[in-house]
Amino acid sequence: MNTPMDWSNVRERVIAVEEAERRARGHGPSPRPTFEPVLTPAEIAEVEAQYGVALPDEYRAFLAEVGAGGPGPGRLTSLCRVDGTWGWLSDAGYHWLLDPSGPFVETGGWVDRQVATLRAAGCEPTARDGESDHLDDYRTVFGDAGEEAWYLERGRGAVLVSENGCGVTGWLVVVGPHRGEVRDRDCDVNPPFEPYLDARGNRHTFGSWYLEWLERREEAHR
Template identity: 35%
Template structure:
């Protein structure tokens, strides 16, 4: 193995041997939901192509190589990476949403649409209000659902937040936070001074932090 993922699988699995690995967020969670610094087996090239066929899109290179060299899911930021189920030729086709254009500007469009919600004070006719609000709601639902078009959901952050990988459009290969649960749409993941973060930057930054925390423990704050 060479390139950006050289030695990454071995590093992840080794974290579990360090004394404070349970202190890494998402690693050890009641009910066996933590990722435990375990990784699923890597995929073969034909299996990755089958995943891509099911999604209807070619995966960005860093993530594709991760599946081939590190693992198909398991240990990773937050509660770990979702795995991939390789399906056969008779499997039901996917929704096709991954292959649609990823449009970050849709979050602003949704914000503008929400500001234009029909108000009862503007209507003398209840039937007209119901009609216009129904049309507004239908458009709202469409915009809300479209925010994740062209993305692959990688992981659950907790509290209804998710991490997405853009797989189409100019932002292809970058990471995004799905924070629709708090009405903030889809926002770019940032890292220090980087306004955009790729999958490898995101994952390897987490791994460095996990290794340090597992070896040294979380900082302890003392009252003065």
């Protein structure tokens, strides 16, 4: 039986670190709230009803107890409603929507997933490109929508949960056998999704990933 993640005092600890960093730079208190407001149980239920899946437990509790966005490894995207639809809002203004139609595909299975999609559409894939796999085939089969279809399928079952600068992003797996784990992805055309690992080489879940980040920041200010 999994031990529930304890988020007590995490919000206060993050705020304290943020304030310590501002003081060290000679700045006063920030005029903006550190975190986005927490979500109510009813709002979380709306998100889950919209997508037809339950959010991973640690992340679900974070939304309810800490905030729906704010500081984190990089900067957490904000889970919010835009034009009546819940999604994850990036600093660039993109509102990422979860595709819950299938499990998140790990890097090792991505080529096979593309081939299956193309064959289901009546297309036999051409030779795989070394950088973009079968992106050109998607453009051929799906026309103007091909590139977007390819990118969206790559992120199926996961959500953009953090932005770490220079195009580096963090993703939370929501659907599939690795639900609750987080993945690191660079900004290249077709980069792999790499598991975040702790010091022992174990895969991070959202909770362990976030708390490790916080502990490192606290240590830097002691």
